[in-house]
């Protein structure tokens with residue numbers, strides 16, 4: 001029996017039920033009311049279900065095995081002359097690829113152009129100086145399990161193209177917050193917020209309990225409203241403003257407008273408790289002194305609810321599955337393909353000019369390479385409205401006053417030859433803080449001290465993470481090979497004087513000496529945490545925000561694009577600047593700056609941009625595709 005037959009049989013039954021002349025008048029009216037509600041619901045379900053299985057909804061795609069070299073197909077003039085593309089996406093991060101794959105579900109031929117020699121943006125992986133047995137992540141250390149569904153949604157496949165393993169050990173701990181001394185195990189953050197009970201036990205004082213409850217209540221409210229804010233990005237500017245007035249003007253506005261540090265310190269007076277609650281701040285890419293409280297809420301409540309996850313088989317599988325989906329519909333993803341300029345005529349996109357002088361004509365161009373690149377470099381000066389950039393006396397463009405670039409990372413990539421069990425290493429991450437009894441357990445003060453004079457801070461705040469152990473399909477650990485990455489949030493200004501357009505900054509002796517100092521401090525903390533690895537470290541490679549600037553072409557080496565300041569969440573002028581639809585017809589912005597940082601949000605940003613480009617009917621078709629998936633799953637089809 002088909003879906004439609006079952007639904008119509010149920011509808012007919014409810015209608016008949018309404019007309020059974022039994023019971024008193026009230027009972028009959030109640031029954032008729034009940035039947036009416038059932039009729040409406042069933043009819044809606046039937047129509048939606050019917051549409052979901054009609055040709056109008058987007059069908060599932062079949063992806064084969066990824067071909068060899070799928071991530072590094074080189075750009076040539078000939079390759080782009082062979083095909084007429086319907087859309088060009090600049091940048092192959094999760095934002096660009098998710099947008100391209102979603103557009104290709106409508107049968108559009110999409111060309112993705114990537115300046116690096118490997119596709120994937122922040123999800124690409126790399127090896128250090130020929131050490132092929134050790135693979136490192138560039139910009140995905142963990143994500144949330146929903147990355148799997150977002151990938152499936154963009155690829156349009158019946159099943160998840162990549163599985164994501166939930167991180168964590170037996171008790172559900174996937175992150176540890178270490179206050180000060182790196183040799184301490186730290187406070188264990190657990191899946192499904194199970195660590196909150198531990199926190200309550202650790203702070204039994206009535207005042208602490210009360211303040212903790214108040215903090216969690218407000219954080220939960222703000223966290224629950226994040227989807228409403230995300231949805232606002234789907235609407236054109238005018239509708240978005242009404243939406244925000246209706247749904248985001250009360251409690252959201254009150255707290256999103258304030259920084260994480262401001263709200264947390266006003267709610268929680270116990271410094272140690274406030275430090276533990278803010279312990280994942282580095283995940284936001286912006287310190288809580290500058291980041292909106294929305295980020296604190298998301299990281300203290302939302303993230304532990306979802307839990308950390310990592311793609312089984314490595315993060316580059318995310319890009320390769322999306323590229324497969326793009327190629328199925330005749331699209332291409334080419335690397336070493338740096339776009340020089342977006343060509344615009346009469347305020348309409350005409351195509352892109354490549355660095356080598358090749359012009360590729362196309363009326364739809366999507367900038368998935370960040371706001372800064374799009375508005376200060378790629379769009380011709382005359383089409384960029386004055387409030388979108390700041391222009392200096394020479395006419396050079398930089399960000400407008402409302403926006404700032406985020407910080408970058410100093411990252412130590414370390415190869416260790418040891419058995420993880422023997423040296424006490426697991427797949428949990430540790431977040432070491434510059435905060436101890438000495439400074440009154442004050443994480444915020446510790447941050448101020450660190451950012452003022454990083455190498456003289458008592459502790460360098462950093463993340464400790466082990467890619468080879470997070471990836472359950474990775475055999476490195478079994479082979480006595482462990483990859484380890486240490487990440488310390490840092491300003492590009494600390495390194496900027498060594499910047500070289502050709503990436504040759506690393507050869508300067510002074511720069512190398514500075515890097516060595518960072519390395520000694522960071523690796524010193526790692527060895528203090530895991531003393532058994534002392535003689536087992538094979539190599540250490542240290543990169544600075546200059547590498548992020550060079551390899552990912554991120555201005556100012558910002559790890560997450562633009563800072564996640566209060567304006568990003570509660571200011572309409574800023575929301576207008578970051579709107580996916582740009583003031584130039586046919587040019588769109590997607591990725592982390594058009595929504596929010598982090599891989600899952602960059603993925604979602606790409607999908608939402610494709611919806612906006614596809615208009616109402618396109619979005620509905622997409623939605624019916626989602627219903628089809630849900631119904632198929634429900635009925636086990």
Ligand SMILES: Cc1cc2nc3c(=O)[nH]c(=O)nc-3n(C[C@H](O)[C@H](O)[C@H](O)COP(=O)(O)OP(=O)(O)OC[C@H]3O[C@@H](n4cnc5c(N)ncnc54)[C@H](O)[C@@H]3O)c2cc1C
Pocket residue numbers: 090091092093094095096113114115116120121122123138139140141142143337338339340368369370373409411548551552553554558559560590591592593596597598599600602
């Ligand atoms: C070191 C580091 C660690 C991180 N860790 C995590 C983490 O653990 N979890 C998480 O969720 N997020 C993490 N992030 C953040 C995450 O990587 C980003 O938020 C995400 O990559 C943004 O995706 P995107 O598609 O917007 O941009 P990107 O992934 O940055 O992709 C943009 C692409 O555009 C390309 N490009 C730029 N200019 C041009 C041009 N002119 N022509 C052609 N191509 C161009 C770039 O080369 C790049 O590949 C981390 C970031 C960094 C740097």
